[in-house]
Amino acid sequence: MEELGPFRVKSDGRTLYRNPYAWNEAANVLFLESPAGVGFSYSNTTADYGRSGDNKTADDALLFLLNWMERFPEYKGREFYLAGERYADHYVPQLAHAILRHAATAGKASSPINLKGIMIGNAVINDGTDTMGMYDFFWTHALISDEAAEGIRRYCNFSAGGTDSDKCDAATTEADEALQDIDIYNIYAPNCESAGLVTPPITPSIESFDPCTDYYVEAYLNDPDVQRALHANVTRLDHPWSACSDVLRRWTDSATTVLPIIQELLKNDIRVWVYSGDTDGRVPVTSSRYSVNQLQLPVAAKWRPWFSSTQVSCEIAFVVIFSIF
Template structure:
């Protein structure tokens, strides 16, 4: 999960053409304990990790960080994150407000976020069908006989069993999709192999070894970062045991987003449009429903936006406090697959401006 940024810009050690720290001072927090280089000296701590513990620990981090660097305390604070951070980010923001800490929190930005399990998971069927990955008949079964929220509850070990009818639909859809499509980036390369018998952990597929993994496991890099490998032999991108996710994954966090907007905190949500796992279809419908519930008027009607002379995606803004945008060609982690477009979106978010229309 990403925390920050703290404006205005500051000097940074790491910069490239599309780094977000070109626009803001960034803090990257590896949480919960067990992710990346983060750890607990008490091994029993890992048995009780959940969303509440994660939010509490992240608030403690912010308190400690501001105490050590008080000159940043009055800077504008934005909290951002992707994927399961659809839980972590809103919950941390809510805790910041309820704690009474004067952290000058201005807004949250979440990408391809898990906001409401059933809506997000069921949207996969519509996404697969609209992209030609499954047949009309299979799509019909996913709306009449069994849906993806049922299937994913079983895949992610939330439910212990799957009905024979559901299992048949699961195998039929898996067979049509094939084993060479990455559900987190349907336009991506062949990095995903679906196994009909092996159930996968929550978001396991996104935890692929890449250049970052190799880089952060170099001994010289770890020494430079003063990293301590406590209870783990190496840096890991994702939490090694997904059990804690499953406790809270089905609890809707869209209600927390609603609470934040009612509290005056700006909320922006984006979707890489090639992610089937938490697709734009479910996210867009959740944001539209929230806007109607809050009686927010549309201030920017649904339209495309541009990064330089290319269409960057589509966007819609409700009032001056809630917005949705797609990132064209973006994967589940859109800044990786579409860095330029993601940076343009991030910049507009910081400035509180609509995405450019030309």
Template sequence: MVMTKRQIFVVFMVLVLLVALVCASHVTINEEEEADRILQLPGQPKVSFQQYSGYVTVNHVAGRALFYWLTEADHNPLSKPLVIWLNGGPGCSSVAYGASEEIGPFRINNTASGLYYNKFSWNTVANLLFLETPAGVGFSYSNQSSDLFNSGDRRTAKDSLEFLLRWLDRFPRYNQREVYITGESYAGHYVPQLAKEIMMYNKHSKHPINLKGIMVGNAVTDNYYDNLGTVTYWWSHAMISDKTYRQLINTCDFTHQKESNECDSVYSYAMDQEFGNIDQYNIYAPPCNKSDGSKATRQTMRLPHRPHQTFRQMSGYDPCTEKYAEIYYNRPDVQKALHANITKIPYKWTACSEVLNRNWKDTDVSILPIYREMIAGGLRIWVFSGDVDSVVPVTATRYSLAQLKLETKIPWYPWYVKKQVGGWTEVYEGLTFATVRGAGHEVPLFKPRAALLLFKSFIRGEPLPKS
């Protein structure tokens, strides 16, 4: 059939229109992404990689929006995986901890006037997406104030999945990228719970998220075994007396979040009378002290055992970094550069939210069933522990993981960093466990070189080096 000139013209115009529509859709996405681009943070050194930050609305009815900060890989970002980092608490900020004192490319200087480069940043290996979740953490917010008083594990996981789906719409170049979820402490709940949500979503989606694995450090895992392991750590490291240890074992029901008054009084006695003035997040280090001589305290961190209020330090590290973060991220020029606090939240940005922490509504008693699902689903799973943390100690994690009863593939051995023992590790069928020698609760803060080597091994799917 030979088309007339008029028909050819009509076909041509239709094609032009289709091309225009496709281009327009790309322009819309690119414009939304471009609006989130960070041009320069105040006091930031020059870098070669791109950064983006802003909000993704996860519930339009309630007006819940989660804040993120993406630091792309410093070389060949298009060929690198996407790594999501979550901090715990619940109620603590991934911007304050993960981004600013652990795995991010910048550190805040001691006057909070600017930033300096972290040569052990994980963005030398991957694109890093720091997420402040749930709403009420850091810059993330809700227009429904009751949301701050009824957050819990379930809604956090569902909102985090909604965030990721909407974020991938905004950044389509990450759609088929390998995705890994990482975090520490109470993110021992967040990370596996989000992984489970993604696995469920992928079963019914034509466009599945390319989730490859998870890695968690000093992770809250199972109420009973975490608590038993914590009390055992305190006793085995001479933090408590034999008498107090026996009282805790005999009086406390380690399964529940809320303990009896008798058990609580033993916990209080141990902390007030026997621990002494130590940093529970690193038992061999002195705490940060305020200029007035009083002890500076981290926000209460809700854990399956008892909450603690301490700071952390190790020789060679500044223990007051959280304090600098709270100054830096409350600066109007910093918030403007980050596209943050656009709704003028009626409270200051804080590293942790006391409101969320005190009003947490639902928490899984054990995450071990999700581990079994992830193992069955073929995800790469790594769990690591800084071995001088008494808050979620190595004994707690070992007791918890032992309940999985996994077969050993590579027996226990020391792994090395620059010819020194970096820690110990064992590879099981479906899971790798590693300790980091001399590291506290925030492993990348205390042992950045070892943490980066750990992360590289995880991303490559290779056992840690034996020499």
């Protein structure tokens, strides 16, 4: 309700308006709250919340998709794509890999999931390059000092198994303190100054950014009337809906990199689209470029401007296309 869905929530926390850029304008979109404990999703076994992790999330999501295909068989065999952002860019490649393993065991012809590709945005895919790319982004966008950036480059080792020195800790602390009043998920956006709802609602605009949308969505999805209409929270959960759940008490496994999985997907003719916004500082475009370069893929089409239509406008992006091995 804040990004690619069909509706947005107005500032009163009760009224919806349409999102003209919703992805369901172009495709059938299935949203999955995963792992169990996120959003309205839950487990009948409370202990599950203390043993969540990458592997269990992939296994549970595969089981869900297989059951969903049985419930809606008209979607079996249709072209299927997975998409996610940030840490979901662990979930997406790992789920795609689980789908391939299932197809290999069950027989590709009998698998109901016709996986064609994955899309991962501002992707957490390789810890070392992700972190270095983040601090490089901060420096190139004048968010941290030369001294902090130089200290990070000289003294920090973000690679798997790397150890940090006291000088690295001092440099990253200085950088983090410089960012404390900035929304690093959208570095040019204002911060939300008031978490209160506004009635009557402010006239919304898809084109302008409202930093308080988290609060509108949270109020909307915790409205009992809305939950009844959505057939959600029928078990009467003991916690409210929130954008970032604190129900999960422990994460048992987290890969330091999913690049080997991405390589395996490419070898199996699964298309991979890595995309990054240019104002997100948490997993920025520099991180994506550093991580993708680790794959050492041959370039099929060099870096060039890319437009969503033939009309040139301010909505410009850049693309580089890699070929499969």
